[in-house]
Amino acid sequence: MADRLTRYAEQLRQLLPRGLAWNSEQDSTLNDLVEGLAETFARVDHRSDELIRNALPQYTTELLPEWEQVAGLPEECRSLSETQEQRRSALVEKLAEVGDxxxxxxxxxxxxxxxxxxxxxxxxxxxxxxxxxxxxxxxxxxxxxxxxxxxxxxxxxxxxxxxxxxxxxxxxxxxxxxxxxxxxxxxxxxxxxxxx
Incomplete structure (x- = not known):
C-alpha cells in the first residue's frame, strides 16, 4: 500500500502546473493536498484489486458467503462450520462438479x-x-x-x-x-x- 501511495503522489506531482505559485515542497499545503489525494487513490486502487481477487471463488474471502449462496452451500453434505480454506475448497469443488x-x-x-x-x-x-x-x-x-x-x-x-x-x-x-x-x-x- 505504501508503494502505491508513493507512486500516486509522484504521478499527481507530475500533473501539477509549473511555476512559483505551485510550491509542492515537503512542508507545503499543496503537498498535503497531493498526499491526501494520493492516499485516497491508493486505497481505491487497493480495494479494486481486492474486489477482483474476491471475484474468483478459489481466492475469495470477503465474498465467500455470497459465493456459497450462488453455489447452494451449505448443503447436507457440507456444513459452514468448516474453516475458511475448507469452505473455499468446497465451493470450488461444487462449482466445478460435473456429474459422472x-x-x-x-x-x-x-x-x-x-x-x-x-x-x-x-x-x-x-x-x-x-x-x-x-x-x-x-x-x-x-x-x-x-x-x-x-x-x-x-x-x-x-x-x-x-x-x-x-x-x-x-x-x-x-x-x-x-x-x-x-x-x-x-x-x-x-x-x-x-x-x-
Missing part, C-alpha cells in the same frame, strides 16, 4: 476428500464367464456397488497463508464421504460402504 458415474470419478472425489477407496461392483454370474469359487449374486445385485475404505474419518489440517486467524489447527469429519456418494449416486443403484 464412472468408478474413476468416485475414486478421485474420495481422494479429494482424503480417502483412498476401491469400488466393488457385483454382477450375476453368466455361463462361461464365471470361474470356480466365485461368489454368486442374484439379478438385483447388478444394481449394487460397494465403496471400500480403510477409515471413515477425514482429517483437515490448517495451512500457512490459506487458513484464517482463529481457525482450529485440525478438524475431523466422519460422514461427508457417504453423504456425497449417496447424493451423487444413480437413482437405480444402491451404494454400500465397507470400512476397515
Amino acid at each position: 458415474q464412472s468408478r474413476t470419478f468416485y475414486i478421485q472425489l474420495a481422494a479429494r476428500l482424503g480417502h483412498a477407496i476401491t469400488i466393488t461392483e457385483f454382477s450375476q454370474p453368466k455361463a462361461g464367464m464365471a470361474t470356480a469359487g466365485e461368489r454368486c449374486y442374484g439379478a438385483d445385485w447388478h444394481f449394487v456397488w460397494q465403496v471400500n475404505t480403510p477409515h471413515a474419518l477425514t482429517i483437515s489440517r490448517a495451512t500457512a497463508g490459506r487458513s484464517a486467524a482463529g481457525e482450529p489447527l485440525a478438524s475431523w469429519q466422519t460422514n461427508q464421504l457417504e453423504c456425497l456418494f449417496r447424493r451423487l449416486n444413480q437413482a437405480h443403484k444402491q451404494v454400500l460402504f465397507q470400512y476397515g
